[in-house]
Amino acid sequence: MKYEVVIGCEVHVQLQTRSKAFCRCPNTFGGEPNSRVCPVCMGLPGSLPVTNSAMIEAAILAGLALDCDIAGVTKFDRKHYVYPDLPKGYQISQFDMPICTGGHIDIPASDGSLRRVRIIRVHMEEDAGKNIHPDDGRSVSYLDYNRCGTPLLEIVSEPDLRAPQEASAYVQAIREILRAVGVSDCNMEEGSLRCDANINLWVYEDGKKYATPIAEIKNMNSFRSIRNALEYEVKRQVREWEQSRLLLEVAGKTTRGYLEAKGITVLQRAKEEASDYRYFPEPDLKPISISREMIDALKARVGALPAERRRRYIGEYGITEQDALNLTSSAAMADFFEAAAAGHPEPKRISNFILAEVKKYLNQRSIGVDELAVDARAFRRLIDLVDAGKISGKIAKEVFVDMADTGKDALAIIEEKGLIQIDNSDAIAQAVDEVIVENPDSAADYKNGKEKAIGFLMGQVMKKTKGKANPAMAIQLLRAKLK
Numbered sequence: 001m002k003y004e005v006v007i008g009c010e011v012h013v014q015l016q017t018r019s020k021a022f023c024r025c026p027n028t029f030g031g032e033p034n035s036r037v038c039p040v041c042m043g044l045p046g047s048l049p050v051t052n053s054a055m056i057e058a059a060i061l062a063g064l065a066l067d068c069d070i071a072g073v074t075k076f077d078r079k080h081y082v083y084p085d086l087p088k089g090y091q092i093s094q095f096d097m098p099i100c101t102g103g104h105i106d107i108p109a110s111d112g113s114l115r116r117v118r119i120i121r122v123h124m125e126e127d128a129g130k131n132i133h134p135d136d137g138r139s140v141s142y143l144d145y146n147r148c149g150t151p152l153l154e155i156v157s158e159p160d161l162r163a164p165q166e167a168s169a170y171v172q173a174i175r176e177i178l179r180a181v182g183v184s185d186c187n188m189e190e191g192s193l194r195c196d197a198n199i200n201l202w203v204y205e206d207g208k209k210y211a212t213p214i215a216e217i218k219n220m221n222s223f224r225s226i227r228n229a230l231e232y233e234v235k236r237q238v239r240e241w242e243q244s245r246l247l248l249e250v251a252g253k254t255t256r257g258y259l260e261a262k263g264i265t266v267l268q269r270a271k272e273e274a275s276d277y278r279y280f281p282e283p284d285l286k287p288i289s290i291s292r293e294m295i296d297a298l299k300a301r302v303g304a305l306p307a308e309r310r311r312r313y314i315g316e317y318g319i320t321e322q323d324a325l326n327l328t329s330s331a332a333m334a335d336f337f338e339a340a341a342a343g344h345p346e347p348k349r350i351s352n353f354i355l356a357e358v359k360k361y362l363n364q365r366s367i368g369v370d371e372l373a374v375d376a377r378a379f380r381r382l383i384d385l386v387d388a389g390k391i392s393g394k395i396a397k398e399v400f401v402d403m404a405d406t407g408k409d410a411l412a413i414i415e416e417k418g419l420i421q422i423d424n425s426d427a428i429a430q431a432v433d434e435v436i437v438e439n440p441d442s443a444a445d446y447k448n449g450k451e452k453a454i455g456f457l458m459g460q461v462m463k464k465t466k467g468k469a470n471p472a473m474a475i476q477l478l479r480a481k482l483k
């Protein structure tokens with residue numbers, strides 16, 4: 001291989017705390033411009049920031065979920081730069097003592113193996129406001145400061161990614177993990193998860209290794225645009241290398257923006273100098289010490305992460321990879337499944353019912369499993385009724401919908417509606433006799449060796465008994481009578 005693609009990511013994630021990072025303004029998305037601001041997040045003279053402890057907790061939770069080391073002491077620093085969306089003229093961030101360091105995420109590599117992506121650091125900072133440029137031809141810009149002071153995590157990876165597809169998988173894995181621990185909704189469309197990527201090539205020629213200039217790619221707003229932007233960039237850098245042999249040592253780093261509509265990246269800033277942000281410790285905020293007890297308490301809340309759960313479902317429960325992925329699509333769904341399947345000899349059956357019937361119900365009503373009127377224990381009682389032969393699997397589907405609609409218990413519904421399975425052999429025998437008389441052709445077919453005909457006859461017996469016949473008994477009686 002002549003070219004090796006080298007990618008590192010900087011991911012910014014908005015934390016879902018009730019209030020902003022250093023003031024009591026509500027931390028929500030959108031709204032009337034400049035309606036959620038106060039002297040602190042506007043940086044007015046004399047105002048004093050106070051650290052939101054929920055932000056610290058969320059940062060530790062995220063760090064634990066990413067296998068990071070949590071600092072015993074951490075502090076905030078001022079990062080200075082001038083931009084209209086930053087009314088204070090500096091951003092409260094973390095410079096030399098980030099809250100989390102180390103850590104890693106394992107993702108599927110492009111060659112099918114496992115890729116370990118090392119995380120350098122995770123630090124807390126506040127978000128800036130937004131510039132709004134109306135597209136009606138007027139040369140004015142508006143400023144919305146609602147987002148100022150929103151708590152952010154910045155997650156910086158080593159350049160361990162080796163393909164555009166891996167960068168996309170990495171960001172998806174971060175989203176999944178942070179959603180699972182409940183610290184962010186990681187909604188890329190609303191900007192609560194944003195990703196910049198540093199990309200260059202290692203070129204192997206004449207027994208030597210060369211590095212091409214690094215491009216930092218911005219404005220990638222979806223997993224697809226991460227993939228597309230970086231794929232474009234690989235081609236562009238190969239072309240540039242072949243034409244100019246430009247080296248990293250000479251050209252340094254440039255910033256490029258991705259234009260989604262055109263599918264290309266364009267130069268924004270050439271040969272970026274190491275910016276002088278004049279970092280210094282934030283004088284209005286004391287360093288924070290984080291106790292071992294606090295970390296241990298938060299560890300308990302991290303719980304099982306999706307990848308870990310999937311391994312268990314596939315390895316111990318014999319569930320397919322696709323089903324395991326679906327069951328872990330949300331922490332609530334995985335919790336529901338695990339609680340319902342606890343101690344059941346065939347967890348796969350429970351999984352099948354959830355992924356077919358429960359998912360269908362949730363999708364039709366656009367609700368989450370945590371909004372379902374049936375909790376995992378009530379759901380398990382329904383499965384137990386099937387296992388005990390009280391109702392058939394088919395009836396169970398109807399009963400489930402009733403349970404979810406009314407919140408009633410399974411047993412109450414089947415008693416109320418007279419759905420209890422007929423395992424009285426006389427009643428089933430009568431239905432079997434009638435079906436044989438009414439379908440002489442099929443009965444003859446079966447007798448002549450057409451095994452398939454029994455399926456049709458069974459269907460008729462179930463129809464006649466409104467689905468209530470015990471299927472095992474019914475088929476046994478059918479075979480006996482058709483001997």
Ligand SMILES: [Zn+2]
Nearest residue numbers: 023025038041
């Ligand atoms: Zn505020």
